[in-house]
Amino acid sequence: MQIETTINGKKITLEVANDELLSDALRTKGYLSIRQGCDTSCCGLCTVWIDGKPTLSCSTLAFRVKGKQITTIEGVQPQAEEFAQVLVAEGAEQCGFCSPGFIMTVLAMKHELKNPTEQEIIHYLTGNLCRCTGYMGQLRAIKKYLGGA
């Protein structure tokens, strides 16, 4: 079926199968930042924003984003780069496979939580399991990025 949706501010018509998942539809359309690290809705790598909310694109049927605003990391390049610089400075750069999903969650958290505590940061990021450089370096980077360091 054909659906009209908005991806990174651009109105797009997508041709999707009835049972196609959003992650697959986005990759087919060229948004290769979307990755899948598990097959059980647990790893968080496929995180995109749907109407501003961080969402698992691997568990969302593509036809359901009709009329919605999708944001991938390609749509928030300046903010993603800014955070990536802080990550690198803290020695928490990763192999890169899971970074888009992780960064999308961090940016969503910045929008959603005001002055989060360390516990709130950890809780918000629980759904991003893949962290090859370790959790502590990332936590330092996030605190610095949010201005809490």
Next chain:
Amino acid sequence: MFTIEHVLQPETLEEAYQALHANISNTVLGGCAFLRLGSKKIGTAIDLSELKLDYIVEQGKEIKIGAMTTFRTIETHPTFHQLFNGVLPKSVTNIIGVQFRNVVTVGATVYSKYGFSDLLTALLALDTEVELYKGGRLPLEEFLQKSFPKDILTQLFIQKNARKASYQSMRNSLSDYPILTIAVSELNQSWRIVVGARPLRAQLAAQASEALSNSKLTIEDIEQAASLAVEELSFGSNIRGSAEYRKAMCKVLVKRGIMEVLQCK
């Protein structure tokens, strides 16, 4: 992965209901997070997104929760942090991650009567009713105990009262499926002890609840109620834990839940 032959986005509940009954393989979609783990072959997938069932509304002495409301909305809604000592947000807050909770819906977990459902355990400890499109309004407890013809769950009703509540769960790791879930609540000296993920679905421990309600709430009374809950409910084994382990944990968590409710203001 499941397959879908046709998609229907009905504009009325009647249309959805007719489609549901048109073929045995037709299925109402919730968030689809659990559905995608299986290989169900769906004839017509009925998507309720157009029916505006995503809401939490306070109306008089009750709160209405639409079937398409997500777990994240329950978790962040200010009303639920004020009521019942935050038992509903507490029950969903450790389910996988924020991104997952923005997908999964209240209607799907309740209608499917999932055994592992944290939310179902907490809801059963409150004064909760479900509304089925054709079946009408009935207590959640009755809905969970009986079988009903295929229907569409439209909303939940929760009595907005002074019930105090506690939620406890046991997990191998923080965001994993629970090994056992417990919700305990009290209103006017009437207690409810609910145990879920046994791994069977959440159930009220009726004898334990009654014994506790009629007791003086001494430490012996509390321990006896916890033991009664273990005796009257059935427990099973699965990949996450044995029946024996669940029984042992049940006693501990029920006691912990009661003690916490006693501390609640």
